[in-house]
Structure formats: C-alpha cells, structure tokens
Amino acid sequence: MIGTESKKQEILKAYQFRRACKAFDTNKKITDEDFHFILETGRLSPSSFGFEPWKFVVIQNAALREKLKPVSGG
Secondary structure: OOOHHHHHHHHHHHHHHOOOOOOOOOOOOOOHHHHHHHHHHHHHOOOOOOOOOOOOOOOOOHHHHHHHHHHOOO
8 A cells, every 4th residue: 555654654643652741732723623623533532441431521611611720720
C-alpha cells in the first residue's frame, strides 16, 4: 500500500513529540476545527475496558473554571 510507511512514521513522530505542558500561553488560540478534531480523537481513544465511555465537559468561561479548580484537581 502506497504511503503506509510514511503514515507510520508520521504517527511515531507524533508520539515521540508528546509532552506534558506545565504552563500555557493564554494568548495563543487554536482553531475551532482543530479543537473539535482534538475532542474527537479523545472520544475515540480506547479505554481499559474497551467501552470508550468518554464524555468531555468543555468550559470556556474563565470565571467558572476558577470556581471549579478546588474540586477538579486544579
């Protein structure tokens, strides 16, 4: 299959790049399209039970996020 090896290399490169961010630049924004893509990849990610029961709550309101910090692990 043409392109299979390049896709594999692209996936490996993405996994090698991953890292945990400790601080974010609040002035940088991603597109709505990228945001929905990220949510969809999370939703399709496998779980340990194989049920993929993911539900995400997206809170855009900064004041509400601050109120939730004490009960959400920061």
